[in-house]
Amino acid sequence: MANDHIDLTVEPGEVHALLGENGAGKSTLMNQLYGLLQPDEGEILVDGEARTFRSPRDAIAAGIGMVHQHFMLVPVFTVAENIALGSERTRLGFLDRRRARREVLEVSERYGLPCDPDALVENLPVGAQQRVEIVKALTRDVDLLILDEPTAVLTPQETEELLTVMRGLCAAGKSIVFITHKLKEVKAIADRITVIRRGQTVGTATPDTPEDELAALMVGRAVSLEVAKEPAEPGREVLSITGLVVDDDRGVRAVDGVDLTVRAGEVLGIAGVQGNGQTELVEAVMGLRPVRTGSIQVDNEDLTAMSTKQILRSGVGYVPEDRSLDGVVKEFTVAENLVLDQYDREPYGNALRLDSAAVGTKARELVDEFDIRASSTGTAVGTLSGGNQQKVVVAREMSRPLRLFIASQPTRGVDVGSIEFIHGRIVRERDVGTAVLVVSSELDEVVGLADRIAVMYRGKVLAIVPPDTPRDKLGLLMAGITGDAPAAPVFEAGDSPASADEGTE
Structure with a gap:
């Protein structure tokens, strides 16, 4: 059970931080709010009205946008093309690129989010790609913006820029759900904090709560x-x-x-x-x-x-800076990822075959030792939270x-x-x-x-x-x-x- 009777209220014009450790259920909860998943029980109220979201299109129509931890952009498209994707405006049967460019420039200027509409996304640094994702949501005229681990891949300078943008959005009347586990950022930007642990709400807090108390709420012990x-x-x-x-x-x-x-x-x-x-x-x-x-x-x-x-x-052991690009193969299982650099050596296999039993035994040992939160060692690593994917990489490299x-x-x-x-x-x-x-x-x-x-x-x-x-x-x-x-x-x-x-x- 990823979410267990969670209650959450977000007020207009506030930054509501959703705090929890990796695998606590934060992203799962927001994916239901964004229509990517459907809840088994409970209800979602928008402005007091019960709503059902069967897809992100339904959520966007209700004024809800989401920027995912791993960006949903097409690298070979321009910024304007990415922002138009999914809500294309046509003129004489062709994509109206001028209008798409104009929308990008208007939203960029209004919210202080500089974006070059003609730049290829693959040529942009990570911080700029994140701005594109935010601009994409804002062009849909959303009232509630969900930011899922937005600072996980940002430099300190880019993080400070993002926090400034968030303050500006709230001043413009937008509400923000800020999913994170970084305590300093929560204290710097949040109006209210909800802490989730193992799928349940374990408390609410204010930004003046000491960091060690927030950490203990997240993990369930002193940290x-x-x-x-x-x-x-x-x-x-x-x-x-x-x-x-x-x-x-x-x-x-x-x-x-x-x-x-x-x-x-x-x-x-x-x-x-x-x-x-x-x-x-x-x-x-x-x-x-x-x-x-x-x-x-x-x-x-x-x-x-x-x-x-x-x-x-x-x-030589190596933990790369971009786990999703260089650290794991998302389609492979947790067990397979844990032997990526030893799969053709005994006891895990040779040039002709893989010993699944030996791989599985070693994987179970490492999952326990490194507290990797996965339903099983046969789970595709791409379905894990970003932090648990990181623990897979660290466990693999430290296992020899x-x-x-x-x-x-x-x-x-x-x-x-x-x-x-x-x-x-x-x-x-x-x-x-x-x-x-x-x-x-x-x-x-x-x-x-x-x-x-x-x-x-x-x-x-x-x-x-x-x-x-x-x-x-x-x-x-x-x-x-x-x-x-x-x-x-x-x-x-x-x-x-x-x-x-x-x-x-």
């Missing part, structure tokens, strides 16, 4: 919002990157002469505003992007010319012996309880002697996990600093500002931050 770890005991140098130069998809230099080392038993965190070469750096290490110059070695073994499969088989573990945005789209669990597993991996490289756009996550922090800006590593570096200094480095004073001290693995002069800028 530590800080990473618990002992000081690192670094060993041998495992990952060595020297003079690395990598281009992005446009042929523009994205990584510009990077030197980095990660030692056994330490976490190196990479901080920086997204788009400063972090993605290309990790993809180069994993053999997913060609290296122009430089070398990448793991335990003195050159990975530069290896395939991704060879790199994985050499003892590793020399190097690379996690790019490891807790993106994951609730506080699962964040606590994943952080704990990363620290445990470090403590058994694995070298760990973490890339995250969440500065709190980098500071909490890292034993050293490398700050990237425009493809270069500006500094390597300890995790107790003041946030304002980290922020300046992330903006490319090193100041006239000496650069932040550089610490090699094993050095104590306390050994540096007090007050070094």
Whole structure:
């Protein structure tokens, strides 16, 4: 049972946050409100009138729009074509493109949502694609807008822009249901908060409720919002990157002469505003992007010319930043996804056959160990919540012996309880002697996990600093500002931050 006698009231002009852990039933509830699913019991009232929604068309006609966690856009269509899709206006039997463009521009200007109607969606960054989804809903003249995990794939800057847009929409008289599990965002934007746990409403709260109380309501127990770890005991140098130069998809230099080392038993965190070469750096290490110059070695073994499969088989674990694109095969089952990088090796199979019994046994173990919420291991992974898909990826990569573990945005789209669990597993991996490289756009996550922090800006590593570096200094480095004073001290693995002069800028 995904939803169990849930009551929810949304008032005009308010942001109503729907808070809950992954798999709690938040998206299922909203999919019923949007006509994608039909309830077995209960009723939906719009302006006091009972309504039945057999499809999204019915919901849109009632003034309800929805922006899904995974965008419903056609990549090869323009912005105007995507927004016209489903409610096409024709002129002399042809799509009225001028009218579609005009509607995009009018709505964009009215609500402060800049969109280029002629841009191809596949060429837009994630934040811009989300604006397109919101504009698409607003062109239908909706009064209630449902935003399903809207910040899961956004940078901090894009998130702040979205919160500003939400405030503007409410000022214009729209109501918003904000589905999330990010406590800081809830406290920043919500007027009221409803908490759902395992399909039931467990309480309502106001934005001034302390974060630890909200977390406990979500998960059903006390949750530590800080990473618990002992000081690192670094060993041998495992990952060595020297003079690395990598281009992005446009042929523009994205990584510009990077030197980095990660030692056994330490976490190196990479901080920086997204788009400063972090993605290309990790993809180069994993053999997913060609290296122009430089070398990448793991335990003195050159990975530069290896395939991704060879790199994985050499003892490297990898959690990609986009799980839906690079982390899972949505049509495959949970069990199949948990052996994607070992399916042709004993005991799971060989070149000729897959041992379904062995795969199933291992999958059940990992589902229990990593608390993956699925009806069975035979469930298609694409039907799981985004956070549970992430746990499938993490479970797969941590289920084998590793020399190097690379996690790019490891807790993106994951609730506080699962964040606590994943952080704990990363620290445990470090403590058994694995070298760990973490890339995250969440500065709190980098500071909490890292034993050293490398700050990237425009493809270069500006500094390597300890995790107790003041946030304002980290922020300046992330903006490319090193100041006239000496650069932040550089610490090699094993050095104590306390050994540096007090007050070094």
